[in-house]
Amino acid sequence: MDLKEIQNLIKFVSNSGVAEVKLETGDVKITIRTTVEGNSPEVTYLQQASMPQAMPQAVAPAPAAAPAAPAAPAASEDNSKYVTIKSPMIGTFYRKPAPDKPSFIEVGSSIAKGDVLCVVEAMKLFNEIEAEISGKIVKILVDDMSPVEFDQPLFLVDPS
Structure with missing residues (x-):
């Protein structure tokens, strides 16, 4: 997985309003967590290689997003x-x-x-x-x- 694909994934997660995404493909593991306020996602990128400490953390800026509307209507008697x-x-x-x-x-x-x-x-x-x-x-x-x-x-x- 190259840097461009990772950046596109970060943008998608930031825009979707998802709290956390974990992706594992082959020897690459990526976890993207967005904060509740939507300030910025935290990305954990792990590529299993001969060096066990290959787990850098990167934080990418998230675009300013409006607060998401609730996905479901409020619970009511109906x-x-x-x-x-x-x-x-x-x-x-x-x-x-x-x-x-x-x-x-x-x-x-x-x-x-x-x-x-x-x-x-x-x-x-x-x-x-x-x-x-x-x-x-x-x-x-x-x-x-x-x-x-x-x-x-x-x-x-x-x-x-």
Whole structure:
């Protein structure tokens, strides 16, 4: 992994609002942690080589970002009867299998356990996210082509 790829990864993490990302490819391990205030990410870069102390720390400046809006609506009595389907990974959320195809689901769609709801792209791999329960889609909580975090709410489903 070269310096340009690492810089691009730092920029992506800074803009996505993710608190921490760990990446391991071959003999390279990278951990990027952003502070709560969003001031700057901390990058730990470890390349396993013959020297065990090859673990320099670098801090790159983060672009000034506006505070992120909450990803999910505030819990209320109405939302308590709904089941939240969350992202199982960090990546980019897509509602369609391809740009020229229709969305997997819309608000009001009936779903069955195992139906594909969306795709989350992570490191050039497109992962289909399947329904964990049967029901009706009440709300889609993420915009198409938006970055998502691990365990971020994606859909509200009425299981009744």
